[in-house]
Amino acid sequence: MTTTVPEAIERGRTLAVPALRAAIDRLHPRLRLVVAYHRGWVDADGSPLPGSGGKLLRPALAVLSAQAAGAEPAVGLPGAVAVELVHDFSLLHDDVMDGDTERRHRPTAWTVFGVADAILAGDALLSLATQVLLEVPGDAGRLAAYRIGDAVGDLVEGQSEDLNFETRSDVTLPDTLRMEAGKTGALLACSASIGAVLAGAGPRVVDGLAAFGARLGTAFQLVDDLLGIWGDPAVTGKPVLSDLRSRKKSIPVVAALDAGGPAAQELRAFLVAAGEPSEPDLVRAAELVEAAGGRDWTRTEADRAIADCATQLAELDLPRDAELELIALARYVTERDT
Amino acid sequence: MTTTVPEAIERGRTLAVPALRAAIDRLHPRLRLVVAYHRGWVDADGSPLPGSGGKLLRPALAVLSAQAAGAEPAVGLPGAVAVELVHDFSLLHDDVMDGDTERRHRPTAWTVFGVADAILAGDALLSLATQVLLEVPGDAGRLAAYRIGDAVGDLVEGQSEDLNFETRSDVTLPDTLRMEAGKTGALLACSASIGAVLAGAGPRVVDGLAAFGARLGTAFQLVDDLLGIWGDPAVTGKPVLSDLRSRKKSIPVVAALDAGGPAAQELRAFLVAAGEPSEPDLVRAAELVEAAGGRDWTRTEADRAIADCATQLAELDLPRDAELELIALARYVTERDT
Numbered sequence: 001m002t003t004t005v006p007e008a009i010e011r012g013r014t015l016a017v018p019a020l021r022a023a024i025d026r027l028h029p030r031l032r033l034v035v036a037y038h039r040g041w042v043d044a045d046g047s048p049l050p051g052s053g054g055k056l057l058r059p060a061l062a063v064l065s066a067q068a069a070g071a072e073p074a075v076g077l078p079g080a081v082a083v084e085l086v087h088d089f090s091l092l093h094d095d096v097m098d099g100d101t102e103r104r105h106r107p108t109a110w111t112v113f114g115v116a117d118a119i120l121a122g123d124a125l126l127s128l129a130t131q132v133l134l135e136v137p138g139d140a141g142r143l144a145a146y147r148i149g150d151a152v153g154d155l156v157e158g159q160s161e162d163l164n165f166e167t168r169s170d171v172t173l174p175d176t177l178r179m180e181a182g183k184t185g186a187l188l189a190c191s192a193s194i195g196a197v198l199a200g201a202g203p204r205v206v207d208g209l210a211a212f213g214a215r216l217g218t219a220f221q222l223v224d225d226l227l228g229i230w231g232d233p234a235v236t237g238k239p240v241l242s243d244l245r246s247r248k249k250s251i252p253v254v255a256a257l258d259a260g261g262p263a264a265q266e267l268r269a270f271l272v273a274a275g276e277p278s279e280p281d282l283v284r285a286a287e288l289v290e291a292a293g294g295r296d297w298t299r300t301e302a303d304r305a306i307a308d309c310a311t312q313l314a315e316l317d318l319p320r321d322a323e324l325e326l327i328a329l330a331r332y333v334t335e336r337d338t
Numbered sequence: 339m340t341t342t343v344p345e346a347i348e349r350g351r352t353l354a355v356p357a358l359r360a361a362i363d364r365l366h367p368r369l370r371l372v373v374a375y376h377r378g379w380v381d382a383d384g385s386p387l388p389g390s391g392g393k394l395l396r397p398a399l400a401v402l403s404a405q406a407a408g409a410e411p412a413v414g415l416p417g418a419v420a421v422e423l424v425h426d427f428s429l430l431h432d433d434v435m436d437g438d439t440e441r442r443h444r445p446t447a448w449t450v451f452g453v454a455d456a457i458l459a460g461d462a463l464l465s466l467a468t469q470v471l472l473e474v475p476g477d478a479g480r481l482a483a484y485r486i487g488d489a490v491g492d493l494v495e496g497q498s499e500d501l502n503f504e505t506r507s508d509v510t511l512p513d514t515l516r517m518e519a520g521k522t523g524a525l526l527a528c529s530a531s532i533g534a535v536l537a538g539a540g541p542r543v544v545d546g547l548a549a550f551g552a553r554l555g556t557a558f559q560l561v562d563d564l565l566g567i568w569g570d571p572a573v574t575g576k577p578v579l580s581d582l583r584s585r586k587k588s589i590p591v592v593a594a595l596d597a598g599g600p601a602a603q604e605l606r607a608f609l610v611a612a613g614e615p616s617e618p619d620l621v622r623a624a625e626l627v628e629a630a631g632g633r634d635w636t637r638t639e640a641d642r643a644i645a646d647c648a649t650q651l652a653e654l655d656l657p658r659d660a661e662l663e664l665i666a667l668a669r670y671v672t673e674r675d676t
Contacts, residue, residue: 028495030502093461097454116435119457120498123431123464127490130468134484142480146472152465157366160458164368 005055006328012060015073016080020059023081023132027124034121038092038109054104057333058083058191064329065209066195068322076195078136082148083191085129090155090187092122097163105237126152136198144197151190158182165249169272176254177218184224185217192216192326205316212312212326219305219334222298225250229286230295241282244289247271251301256294263292306334343393344666350398353411354418358397361419361470365462372459376430376447392442395671396421396529402667403547404533406660414533416474420486421529423467428493428525430460435501443575464490474536482535489528496520503587507610514592515556522562523555530554530664543654550650550664557643557672560636563588567624568633579620582627585609589639594632601630644672 024035036042042049059080066076094100095108096118102108110118133145161179165171192213196206227236228243228250236242243250249257249271257264257271267288270281277285289295309330313323362373374380380387397418404414432438433446434456440446448456471483499517503509530551534544565574566581566588574580581588587595587609595602595609605626608619615623627633647668651661 028491028498030498031495089461093457097457116501117498119431119435120494123427123460124491124494126461126464127487127494131484131487131491134480134487142472142483145480145483146469149465149469149472153366153462153469156369156458156462156465160366160368160455163452163454 004332006060006325006332008064008325008329009055009057009060009332011073012063012080013056015063015077016056016059016084019077019081020084023085023128026128027121030117031121031124034092034109034113034117035088035125037112038088038103038121040104040106044112056080056084057329058087058187060329061188061191061213061326062195064195064322064325065192066199068209068316068318068326069196069199069201069205070319071195071199075199078132078141079144079191079194079198082129082132082144083151083187083194085125085132086148086152086155086187086190089122089125089129090159092118092125094159097159102237140198140200144194147194147197148190151186154182154186158184158186171249171254173251173254173258176249176251180221180251181214181218184221185214188217188220189213205318208312208316212309212330215305215308215312216330216333219302219309219330222251222302222305223334225252226295226298226302229253229289241286244282244285245277247277252289252294252298254294255297256289256292259292259294259297261292263288267292302334306330344398344663344670346402346663346667347393347395347398347670349411350401350418351394353401353415354394354397354422357415357419358422361423361466364466365459368455369459369462372430372447372451372455373426373463375450376426376441376459378442378444382450394418394422395667396425396525398667399526399529399551399664400533402533402660402664403530404537406547406654406656406664407534407537407539407543408657409533409537413537416470416479417482417529417532417536420467420470420482421489421525421532423463423470424486424490424493424525424528427460427463427467428497430456430463432497435497440575478536478538482532485532485535486528489524492520492524496522496524509587509592511589511592511596514587514589518559518589519552519555522559523552526555526558527551543656546650546654550647550668553643553646553650554668554671557640557647557668560589560640560643561672563590564633564636564640567591567627579624582620582623583615585615590627590632590636592632593635594627594630597630597632597635599630601626605630640672644668 024032027035033042033046037044040049040051040054062080062083063073063076067073091103092109095103096110096115100108101111109121129148130145133141133148135141136144158179162183165175165179189210190213193206193210196209225243228248229241229252231238233240239245256267267285270285270288310327313326362370365373371380371384375382378387378389378392400418400421401411401414405411429441430447433441434448434453438446439449447459467486468483471479471486473479474482496517500521503513503517527548528551531544531548534547563581566586567579567590569576571578577583594605605623608623608626648665651664
């Protein structure tokens with residue numbers, strides 16, 4: 001699928017990358033190297049790499065959310081930096097906890113620098129994110145720092161539940177959606193509203209933008225879970241049928257199980273089986289998820305979440321440009337193929 | 339050695355424990371259990387244990403520092419809670435990184451709840467600590483939150499250096515003292531000044547109290563390192579000659595190495611030897627540290643740091659009661675035998 005990169009992504013990146021570099025430069029040299037490596041800015045020995053490291057969705061949202069509140073894009077910049085630092089914190093720690101050895105086609109930071117420095121780099125980023133916001137004078141910086149703290153609380157809780165679900169066989173669809181709302185939705189809700197907080201917007205606009213971000217998070221995760229099964233490995237960078245390989249109870253799988261019937265029964269047997277699944281097993285499992293309706297359910301829910309995003313925004317009477325750009329961004333990230 | 343517990347410790351504990359419980363109650367149930375277990379409030383299954391969990395030195399300092407700025411003890415309370423939460427965050431993460439399986443005679447949290455929930459509980463505490471401070475209205479809460487962020491940055495850097503030193507043979511005494519200033523000193527400096535920040539004190543008093551706390555941190559660490567070799571296992575809860583057993587380059591050891599001479603030479607050979615040291619090896623190593631002057635140097639430096647603490651305070655023209663109580667607290671924690 002070819003999708004044009006929205007201008008908001010470019011604008012966010014142009015503003016955020018220098019500010020992110022300046023923030024990360026404040027870290028102790030050893031931890032700075034871990035973070036710069038993790039972001040794809042440098043190699044393990046510190047040699048610079050081309051590229052600016054990722055699409056920076058969260059900074060783009062933060063900048064747009066300042067514009068949605070009628071402010072200049074730069075007003076959202078400390079928020080853009082902070083949400084990206086928190087995102088990096090969570091990825092660094094998650095890779096340790098999940099034991100993941102690869103991210104974006106490269107060895108994960110903990111495999112290169114050790115578990116301790118990956119944990120410490122994450123800790124340092126979490127603290128730095130708050131400081132960047134507290135450097136904004138007045139009450140806006142303080143409110144923004146408080147809100148990012150709420151997002152971190154939800155994110156950490158979501159990750160804890162996710163890990164716990166792996167060992168349980170009774171996880172329901174509402175359980176999974178609630179877990180994902182914490183793990184993915186909370187930081188996107190914060191990203192989509194933190195610029196407005198920094199712009200001094202009132203609670204109606206701030207909470208409305210946060211609700212938009214939360215629904216975007218749901219859509220994002222649903223699409224991510226579809227790609228985890230049916231995504232093109234050449235594009236996603238993960239093995240074919242990746243989430244089934246690890247017998248992950250992702251949303252399409254849980255939706256299929258919840259639907260019941262013979263396909264769900266057979267799928268359940270696949271999930272509890274021991275040992276590495278064979279390639280034909282994996283193909284069969286994907287067919288079962290689809291036959292039980294898990295793929296359709298997830299696609300329909302993703303579409304509904306995207307539609308909700310537009311509805312949420314329409315109620316807020318935002319500047320028309322900002323509203324259209326937020327919608328374009330939401331569509332872009334949920335039509336993504338990586 | 340018998341030392342009377344200073345009243346400031348009791349006062350800090352009486353104020354801080356209910357507030358700490360209320361803060362920790364805000365965590366997700368699973369992570370709340372990890373923290374309550376770590377603090378010694380509950381057993382692994384959540385059954386309450388007697389006692390209030392530790393002597394709460396940092397909260398006592400925070401409360402006293404509000405009094406030193408002429409405010410009521412309760413003004414320092416959000417600071418007391420925040421520094422203790424940060425202390426717990428660092429212990430939870432350090433135990434994972436160091437692979438320590440026991441703390442205060444009990445299995446460490448990660449051995450009971452897994453690495454992931456120990457990391458996540460630490461993450462949640464770090465974020466919560468900032469939020470507790472940001473709930474203080476006005477600029478004082480913001481300044482306090484910013485300062486605790488600085489302390490976390492230093493603490494994380496110190497821990498990273500400490501782990502790095504383990505693999506190096508060229509660590510000098512200044513390196514070690516600088517590392518300890520981050521790892522131990524920064525949070526004590528923050529604890530000893532955060533109450534004054536919350537009381538709205540000016541930079542002279544705040545920075546003076548922080549300098550007192552930093553020197554106290556040095557004294558504290560020097561005494562800790564002495565106990566790590568010559569402490570009574572029945573009291574410290576660690577094996578006899580504990581730090582030599584792990585061939586840790588603690589301050590007395592590095593001071594002995596720096597002194598040079600035949601004892602230092604033999605000590606160096608002990609430190610680089612492979613395998614578990616024998617009991618006679620350990621006894622001999624302790625003799626070597628002492629013969630090379632490492633024990634005396636450390637004791638003298640600890641005494642000097644304590645004397646500096648008193649000098650620092652004398653320059654600040656604090657209320658006399660608060661000054662005397664801070665000095666009593668400093669003496670208490672550096673005469674401790676646990």
